[in-house]
Amino acid sequence: MFIEYNILIIAVVVAIVAYMLLKTIxxxxxxxxxxxIILVACNILLGLGIAYTWVxxxxxxxxxxxxxxxxxxxHYLNVAF
Numbered sequence: 001m002f003i004e005y006n007i008l009i010i011a012v013v014v015a016i017v018a019y020m021l022l023k024t025i026x027x028x029x030x031x032x033x034x035x036x037i038i039l040v041a042c043n044i045l046l047g048l049g050i051a052y053t054w055v056x057x058x059x060x061x062x063x064x065x066x067x068x069x070x071x072x073x074x075h076y077l078n079v080a081f
Contacts, residue, residue, distance in 0.1 A: 031064030032060070032061050032062075032064050034064060034068075035064040035067050036068070038065060038069070039056070039068040039071060039072070042068075042072055048072065050081050059071055
């Protein structure tokens with residue numbers, strides 16, 4: 001009987017942690033997709049000419065909207081990209 005209660009408690013804790021993790025991952029994925037959309041839209045609409053290298057994609061994937069803004073700012077300042 002004691003083992004069943006422990007398994008039930010562990011299952012509830014795992015379910016709560018999984019829910020919190022998936023909720024966080026959802027926000028990260030949305031932020032990453034928005035970053036890519038902003039980068040592509042600015043590249044097309046403003047004619048920036050930023051090449052889609054693995055560095056640009058990694059910064060945009062990790063940074064999301066802030067990463068895309070940093071790439072665009074660095075491109076305008078002629079520092080990189």
